[in-house]
Amino acid sequence: MRDPGRLLVCATPIGNLGDVTLRVLDALRDSDLIAAEDTRVTSKLLARYEIATPIERFDENVATRKAPLLVDRMLAGETIALVSDAGTPGVSDPGARLVEAAVEAGVPVEALPGASALLAALVSSGLPMRHFYFAGFLPRKAGERDALLDRLADLDATLVFYESPKRTAATLSVLARRFPGRRAAMARELTKLHEEVARDEIGELAAALKDRPLKGEVVLLIGPPHAAEHSSADESEIAALVADLVAGGFSRKDAIKQVAADSGLPRNDVYRIAHKGPEAGAPAPADADSGPDT
Structure with a gap:
């Protein structure tokens, strides 16, 4: 009897095919089967890297029926690579069902990390990243949507949401009413030629994109409540907070880090404010850093 096979959860590019990892390419070549959300999309990646592994569709319409069949194949010794149209399988796509079924059946599951629209949007948004909540796609029914937003308020x-380009303007309008004054960002076409990350107060962002036709999948990000409260804070107050901490024995680097954590402002913004504030011309402590953390 053959040893049980494995399920390899393979992250694929979210736009630029050059972002695929060498490990994922090896897995796609060596697996017995590739389970793909859309075989047409995945076939482009396979053709680019001359991979001839058999491929089967595993989308929302067939997930419930096919999951146990694929698990049986893995229990018989086959290795299956799971891929989504873009990014990491299981994140807002039907791949999660196959992972759950494999785990329940005792099939080894390995994650091969790589591209993620969620993380790419978050790190380029300029919003606080110490804590974030991924909500996926908002419910289409207004009651369910509003109940979720109430819980997140x-x-x-x-807060991070996925959205289709056709619904982005309407969703931003809803978010602007529910989270007035908060800093926000809209990221689309990530890693592609026309990549765009727009950043503004949520109401201003909603107004700017209201009549703009958009293409490509969209990621919407809303800053936390305390960031909204401090987004219009007087810069001299921020500079004074940094100066007070430095006077109290903090290094400038640690003072900037502390004020950023307390205010919800990006560390680079606090750095910029502190270095043009009233204390900017004073000699820096010997252990002060020469620039913002990366």
Whole structure:
């Protein structure tokens, strides 16, 4: 009897095919089967890297029926690579069902990390990243959507949503009413030629994109409540807070880090404010850093 096979959860590029990892390419070549959300999309990646592994569709319409069949194949010794149209399988796509079925059956599951629209948007947004909450796609029914937003309203974290380009303007309008004054960002076409990350107060962002036709999948990000409260804070107050901490024995680097954590402002913004504030011309402590953390 053959040893049980494995399920390899393979992250694929979110736009630029050059972002695939060498490990994922090896897995796609060596697996017995590739389970793909859309075989047409995945076939482009396979053709680019001359991979001839058999491929089967595993989308929302067939996930419930096919999951046990694929698990049986893995229990018989086959290795299956799971891929989504873009990014990491299981994140807002039907791949999660196959992972759950494999785990329940005792099939080894290995994650091969790589591209993620969620993380790419978050790190380029300029919003606080210490805590974030990924909500996926908002429910289409207004009641369910509003109930979810009510639960998220006071969460001390950056909120991240996926959205289709056709619904982005309407969704931003809803978010602007529910989270007035908060800093926000819209990221689309990530890693592609026309990549765009727009950043503004949520109401201003909604107004700017209201009549703009968009292409490509969209990621919407809303800053936490405390970031909204401090987004219009007087810069001299921020500079004074840094100066007070430095006077109290903090290094400038640690003072900037502390004020950023307390205010919800990006560390680079606090650095910029502190270095043009009233204390900017004073000699820096010997252990002060020469620039913002990366």
